[in-house]
Structures are given as C-alpha cells and as structure tokens.
Amino acid sequence: MSLALFRWSFLLACLLSTVALAGESRPRRQKEKAAKLVRVEGGHRLHRDTATALKRMATDALKDNVALRVTSGYRSLREQRFLYDQYRRGRGNKAARPGRSNHQRGLAVDLVIGERTSKRYLWLEANACRFGFRRTVPSEPWHWEYRPSSTFPPVVGFDCLGNPTTSREPPAPIARTDAS
Ligand SMILES: [Zn+2]
Structure with missing residues (x-):
C-alpha cells in the first residue's frame, strides 16, 4: 500500500x-x-423520583453528620451484562441477570457503607424507610431500592427499626406510589 x-x-x-x-x-x-433519568451526586444517574427521594434523605442525613455517597445508580443493559459476566466469573460482587436489576430502572442505588456497624449504615437502617428506601439483597448492605408503595414509615416517635427516636421532626409524607 x-x-x-x-x-x-x-x-x-x-x-x-x-x-x-x-x-x-x-x-x-x-x-x-x-427512562426519566436525572444526574445525581458523583455523576451517577437515577430515575427522577429516586433522585428526589435520595436528595431529601441525604439532606436529612447531613443533619446527623452522615454524608451519603453514591457508588452506582442507573445501569444500561450493557453495563449490567458486564457486571453479571464479572460476577459469573467470580471477579465481582453479586449482580442480577441483565434485565432483572432495578439498577436498570434507576430505582436501585449503591451507597458507600463501610462496615455494618458504621455510622452511615446504622443511620440508613434507622431512617431510610422514612424516605421510601429499603434493602432488598441481604448480602449487599450497600444496595438500597426506592420502593415507596411498599416501604412504610415508622410510627411517630420511632425509627425504622422500631427504636424510640429523639425529638427531631419527621419529614413531610411522600407520595406512596412506585415510580413508573
Ligand atoms: Zn446495587
């Protein structure tokens, strides 16, 4: 040539x-x-309803000196496929089959947690339900999903674990419908 x-x-x-x-x-x-995605902290993307609820939760956490940091939000089919392949090869964390992860709907968010005894984790366990978030994968303390229609706030005066709370005002109620 x-x-x-x-x-x-x-x-x-x-x-x-x-x-x-x-x-x-x-x-x-x-x-x-x-998919109604919006950008959140760290450049990650989430469904806009998840993002709004997460922002409210993060603001509230800051009042207790807890900073919530996102490590993973929305994933495309390609990204989920990659993570699933890594998991199958024993090289990564557990990942749902492509098409079956709520990360692909922008409803799941992975947060920096540290140990299960960390202040962040304990705060989330005690408070996340007030914002419609809950854990869905027992082996992944960092994985939280926004499921407002089936995640109920605690009785006034108690936290999500049923422990009595201090006098801080509970947040205004949120719409109890799952994101579409
Ligand atoms: Zn996750």
Whole structure:
C-alpha cells in the first residue's frame, strides 16, 4: 500500500468512526429521557423520583453528620451484562441477570457503607424507610431500592427499626406510589 493510500484509508476510518459515535449518542440520550433519568451526586444517574427521594434523605442525613455517597445508580443493559459476566466469573460482587436489576430502572442505588456497624449504615437502617428506601439483597448492605408503595414509615416517635427516636421532626409524607 502506498503512503498516500494509507493516509486516505486512515482518514476515512477516522471519519467513519466519528459518524458512528455521533449516531450512537442520540439514541442513548433518548433512552435516558424515556427512562426519566436525572444526574445525581458523583455523576451517577437515577430515575427522577429516586433522585428526589435520595436528595431529601441525604439532606436529612447531613443533619446527623452522615454524608451519603453514591457508588452506582442507573445501569444500561450493557453495563449490567458486564457486571453479571464479572460476577459469573467470580471477579465481582453479586449482580442480577441483565434485565432483572432495578439498577436498570434507576430505582436501585449503591451507597458507600463501610462496615455494618458504621455510622452511615446504622443511620440508613434507622431512617431510610422514612424516605421510601429499603434493602432488598441481604448480602449487599450497600444496595438500597426506592420502593415507596411498599416501604412504610415508622410510627411517630420511632425509627425504622422500631427504636424510640429523639425529638427531631419527621419529614413531610411522600407520595406512596412506585415510580413508573
Ligand atoms: Zn446495587
């Protein structure tokens, strides 16, 4: 191959890959819009209802000097497939089968937890239900799902574990419907 021909083929390859990438980003944006995704702390994405509830919970946690940090939110089918493959090969945490994870709906969020005795974890156990969040995977203390229609707030004066609370005002009630 002559040098000139090589240069032309290289240029053409670059041009084609640019066109391919541009074509890929639009459907992705449309999918995100259809899934009602919004960006949250750390650049992660969540369903907008999950994001709103998480923001309220994080604000409340800060009053107790607990900072909630997100490590994983919405995942595309491709991302979930990758994590599931890693899990199957024994290289990653447990991951649901592609298509069966609530991360793909933007309703699940993974948070920095540390130990089960950490202040963050204990705070979540005692308070997350007030914001419609609960744990759904026993082996994953970092995994919380927004399920407001089936997660009930505690009786006034008690926390989510049934322990008496201090005098702090409970938050205003939230809509008890699951995100669609
Ligand atoms: Zn998770």
